[in-house]
Amino acid sequence: MPTIETVPSFSGGVWSSLDATAYEEVFNPSTGTVIARTPLASAGQTAEVVEAAARALPGWSATPVVERARVMFRFRALMEQHFDEIAALVTREHGKTLTEARAEVNRGVEMVEFSCGIPSLIIGDMLPNIAAGVDAQCVRHPVGVCVGITPYNFPNMVPLWMFPVAITCGNTFVLKPSEKVPLSAVRLGELLAEAGLPAGVFNIVHGGKECVDALLTHPKVSAVSFVGSTPIAEYIYKTGTAHGKRVQAAGGAKNHLIIMPDADLDRTVKQLAASAYGCAGQRCMAGSLAVAVGSAGDPMVEALVDLGAAMKVGPSDGDESVAMGPVIRAEHRTRVATALENAKKDGATLALDGRERGMTDDAFLIGPSVVDHVTPEMRIASDEVFGPVLSVARVKNLEEALALGDACDYGNGAVIFTRDGYAAREFTRHFNAGMIGVNVGVPAPMAWFPFTGWNRSFFGDLHVQGTEGIQFYTRQKVTLTRWPRTDESHLDPVWRDAP
Ligand code: NAD
Numbered sequence: 001m002p003t004i005e006t007v008p009s010f011s012g013g014v015w016s017s018l019d020a021t022a023y024e025e026v027f028n029p030s031t032g033t034v035i036a037r038t039p040l041a042s043a044g045q046t047a048e049v050v051e052a053a054a055r056a057l058p059g060w061s062a063t064p065v066v067e068r069a070r071v072m073f074r075f076r077a078l079m080e081q082h083f084d085e086i087a088a089l090v091t092r093e094h095g096k097t098l099t100e101a102r103a104e105v106n107r108g109v110e111m112v113e114f115s116c117g118i119p120s121l122i123i124g125d126m127l128p129n130i131a132a133g134v135d136a137q138c139v140r141h142p143v144g145v146c147v148g149i150t151p152y153n154f155p156n157m158v159p160l161w162m163f164p165v166a167i168t169c170g171n172t173f174v175l176k177p178s179e180k181v182p183l184s185a186v187r188l189g190e191l192l193a194e195a196g197l198p199a200g201v202f203n204i205v206h207g208g209k210e211c212v213d214a215l216l217t218h219p220k221v222s223a224v225s226f227v228g229s230t231p232i233a234e235y236i237y238k239t240g241t242a243h244g245k246r247v248q249a250a251g252g253a254k255n256h257l258i259i260m261p262d263a264d265l266d267r268t269v270k271q272l273a274a275s276a277y278g279c280a281g282q283r284c285m286a287g288s289l290a291v292a293v294g295s296a297g298d299p300m301v302e303a304l305v306d307l308g309a310a311m312k313v314g315p316s317d318g319d320e321s322v323a324m325g326p327v328i329r330a331e332h333r334t335r336v337a338t339a340l341e342n343a344k345k346d347g348a349t350l351a352l353d354g355r356e357r358g359m360t361d362d363a364f365l366i367g368p369s370v371v372d373h374v375t376p377e378m379r380i381a382s383d384e385v386f387g388p389v390l391s392v393a394r395v396k397n398l399e400e401a402l403a404l405g406d407a408c409d410y411g412n413g414a415v416i417f418t419r420d421g422y423a424a425r426e427f428t429r430h431f432n433a434g435m436i437g438v439n440v441g442v443p444a445p446m447a448w449f450p451f452t453g454w455n456r457s458f459f460g461d462l463h464v465q466g467t468e469g470i471q472f473y474t475r476q477k478v479t480l481t482r483w484p485r486t487d488e489s490h491l492d493p494v495w496r497d498a499p
Contacts, residue, residue, distance in 0.1 A: 004082035007038045007182045008439045009206055010189045012052035013199020018045060018206070026181040029095030029326040032362035033325035038179040041102070041207040052187045053145045053172040056200025056222040061170040063198075068200040075164070075194035076112040079105070086187060090156050093181045095326040095364065096279045096459055097316045099276055101156075104248065108160035110447040111465070115164035135481045140474035142170030143246065144222035147215045149176045149236065151228040152328055155184035158215045161451070161464040162225045167227040169203060169473040171223075174203045174263065176215060178228075180328060182206055209302050216240045223473065225464060227284075230384075230410070230456050239457035248460040248472055250284070250453050252384040253412035255288040257441070258401045258427060260418035261294040268417040271441035275369045275415070276390035277311065278442070280327050281336075283434070284457075285413045285444045288385060290392045297394045301372050304390065305352045308368035315363040326364040327387055333366045335361065336387030336478045339380060343371045343391070346378040354388055373432075373482070376407060405432040411454030413443050434458070 007026065008015045021040035029034045041049075077270040079086065083105060090101035124139035150408070155178065163173045177185035185204055192202050205211060216239045223246045226236040230251035240247035255277060259268055275287035292300055316325030327333050337355050344350055351370040358365025366387060374381050374391040377417055381391065395401050405414060415437035416427040424438045434452035437443030445451055450468040452458075462472040 004034055005036045007206060008034050008186060009039070009041070009049070010202070010204040011049045012203070013193070014056065019071075020045070022208075023434060024208070026093060026180065026182065027329065027364075028092055028317060029328055029364045030092075030317035032364060034331070035092065036183060038182045038206045038439045040179065041205050041211045043210055043214035046205050046207060047123060047209045047218060049174055049203050050145060050215065050218045050220050052200045052202050053174050056172045056198060057144060059203045060167075060172055063170070065168070065170065066449060069116050069119050071192075071197050072112055072115045072164055072168055075192055075197075076116065077107060078195055079109050079112060080193045081440065082187075082191065085259060086156060089184050089187055091317055091325070093183045095156055095316055095328060096150065097322055097325050100279050100325075103153055104157045107446070108157045111157075111160040113172060114447040114465075115168040118165070118168040118470065121467060122474065130480070133482050133484065134169055136478065137481070138476055138478045140169070140470070141477055143473060143475050145174065145220050146171045146223045146473060147174045147176065147221050148402065149212055149215070149224065149226045149228070150178055150185075152178040152180040153279065153284070155181035156188070158227050159185055159188060161227070161469075163202060163276075164456070165469040166223075166473045167197070169398065169470060171473055172201050172203075174205055174215065174221075176207060176211060176455060179206060179208060187407055194307075211221060212236070213239070216241050216245070217492065221245055223233065223247070224249075225472070227464075233459050234456070246472065248462055248464060248466070250451065250459070251457050251459065252410060253284045253286075253453070253457050254382060254384055254410045254432070255287050255413040255415070256405055256408065256410055256431075257290045258398070258400070258414070258416045259292050259296045259300055260398070260416065260420060260423055261296045262419045263417035263479065264419070265299055265303060267439075269300060269307055271417070271439075272300075272304060272390065273307050273311070273368070274482070275441035277324050277388045279307065279325055280366075281388040282327060282386055283442070285442050286386075287415065287441065288389065288391060289381065289404075290390055291395050291404055292392060293398060293401055296397065297392065301351055301392055302372060304370050306351045308370060311363055311368055313357055313367050315365075324368065324388060328365060330364050332387070333364045336366055336389060339348050339385045339387070340369055340371065340389065343374070343380040346380070347373070347375070348378055348380060348391070349373050351392075354473055376404065379382065382409065397424060402427070402430050402432075408432065409455060411458045412457040415441060415443060
């Protein structure tokens with residue numbers, strides 16, 4: 001048996017193999033084999049990493065922001081240089097196709113590019129003579145040690161939503177990646193060190209609940225960024241804020257895709273499939289409930305079934321022709337299969353049953369599914385499946401489609417497919433979600449705009465990305481200054497008499 005490598009931790013600039021009491025296996029979902037093991041840090045081991053980040057804080061926060069940004073320029077160049085290798089690593093530990101992995105890494109690079117511009121974005125405000133002889137200025141300071149706790153579905157991009165902005169704003173950072181996909185985070189840490197980031201500014205600790213709880217309660221942690229499922233997001237928000245941290249916690253989703261009868265069928269069905277089956281449905285912005293308005297339903301379902309059945313499903317590691325790869329774990333495949341069985345029991349129709357493909361393979365495969373005639377009381381209408389499953393509900397008009405959105409607990413993304421500007425405008429204004437697409441299947445905002453989940457898709461007020469990210473990772477200081485005249489003997493009479 002080959003030895004299974006323990007994923008290294010990174011603390012104070014030193015890589016080490018943590019001596020843990022428990023480990024989580026990392027799989028290649030395309031082969032079903034174990035490729036590494038993640039050590040689960042104890043509370044004490046976690047606290048040591050926070051201390052390392054705290055020690056690096058005074059030096060890094062005093063480093064001019066222009067120099068901090070230069071590290072990001074070098075880091076960006078290294079990411080470009082190693083682009084294919086990073087994408088291949090994402091595919092290997094996650095299972096998404098190489099095309100999807102490249103798209104993910106691109107989104108991550110964009111976050112680094114955004115961070116390179118922080119010297120311009122962090123400039124403060126100043127108003128001279130706000131009162132007689134008094135000047136006012138408002139500047140942004142770093143908040144301190146920041147923590148990122150990330151999910152398995154974007155091993156590269158989601159950490160990059162957080163630490164480039166936090167670090168360039170002058171904070172130090174502790175990343176706790178998903179224990180299922182820790183290898184991409186390690187590679188990012190290596191490249192940051194190569195880019196010249198000083199020791200202790202960026203650190204990685206691996207772990208589960210004990211490690212997370214230690215981060216949420218440590219007195220030297222100032223801010224916590226979380227992305228993951230809704231129950232954990234809510235827990236992180238409540239626990240972190242109860243311990244005096246500022247917290248942004250993004251959760252799960254149930255994204256509605258509204259199809260109006262006038263939508264271009266061919267284009268719409270391609271986008272529906274890309275939205276629901278991309279990354280095997282494991283995206284927080286994946287379309288999961290198609291809401292067909294009026295006569296749109298039958299032709300749409302027929303075309304979707306044809307398209308889904310023709311998709312090449314298979315191991316993604318090493319085969320670029322595969323359209324949809326595996327899901328993250330064998331247990332997750334079973335969870336998706338159970339959701340399909342429950343939908344059938346609840347009275348829905350499995351127009352395309354993904355369980356007919358891949359369920360017994362070594363790779364954690366399950367084919368795309370179309371679940372038709374879904375009604376609001378069925379579990380699949382409101383539960384996040386997080387697999388390649390598109391449910392279809394039928395409604396009479398746009399008002400009914402908006403009402404389904406109002407009843408939804410989540411509020412990440414929603415999309416309308418139509419050629420009618422009025423319907424698009426009504427939908428954009430009134431749908432109960434924070435990220436809206438008009439004829440765009442996955443309306444995930446890019447680095448320059450905030451990732452604005454609503455309702456139980458987000459806990460907190462400042463989101464990741466865009467200038468909201470900068471606001472989250474900084475606190476403002478307002479200074480009022482008065483310099484009264486004192487000894488004026490050295491001044492030229494012209495200045496002495498000035499008002
Ligand atoms: P998850 O909630 O299981 O895990 C996320 C992180 O929380 C991991 O680092 C994990 O180690 C940690 N964690 C898990 N259980 C914990 C516990 N009991 N106490 C403390 N920490 C715990 O999520 P996941 O399965 O890795 O990711 C999928 C979920 O993430 C989906 O619900 C998806 O919608 C969501 N997601 C949301 C967004 C967004 O922007 N809203 C983006 C990506 C993923």
